[in-house]
Amino acid sequence: MNFKNTNAARTTVTRSFQDLEKDTNNIYETIVILSKRANQISVEMKEELTQKLTEFASHTDNLEEIFENKEQIEISRFYERLPKPNAYAIEEWEADGTYFRDKDSEEKK
Numbered sequence: 468m469n470f471k472n473t474n475a476a477r478t479t480v481t482r483s484f485q486d487l488e489k490d491t492n493n494i495y496e497t498i499v500i501l502s503k504r505a506n507q508i509s510v511e512m513k514e515e516l517t518q519k520l521t522e523f524a525s526h527t528d529n530l531e532e533i534f535e536n537k538e539q540i541e542i543s544r545f546y547e548r549l550p551k552p553n554a555y556a557i558e559e560w561e562a563d564g565t566y567f568r569d570k571d572s573e574e575k576k
Contacts, residue, residue, distance in 0.1 A: 475550035475558040487560070491569075500567045501556045508552040516546050 487501075494559045515549045523538040 473515070473550065473555065474556065475554040477550045477554070482557070487557075490563075497560075500565065501553065501560055503518075504556040504559065504565055505552040510557045512546065512552065517543070556557075 484494050491497045494519050512573070519542050520539055523536060523542070555564070
């Protein structure tokens with residue numbers, strides 16, 4: 468996932484329940500879907516951050532290098548400034564980019 472090119476909100480945004488529940492007709496089901504997707508995005512972000520930080524990790528015990536590793540600090544600050552995973556999940560949901568499966572309707576068929 469490309470975290471740089473997104474229109475996800477960085478601050479709190481008031482949303483309409485009717486717009487969020489249009490696909491499921493149940494706001495609680497929508498919230499569960501959004502929370503599961505936000506967890507997936509959070510795991511992706513954490514894996515990517517960990518991978519980038521290990522590239523710049525120093526394997527020496529020099530204290531000066533540990534405190535002055537500017538590359539790691541800049542990468543960490545970039546990820547701190549990104550929108551939260553739930554904002555990405557809501558943005559995907561509103562753009563109809565989230566796939567979900569309804570088990571109840573599959574069992575009735």
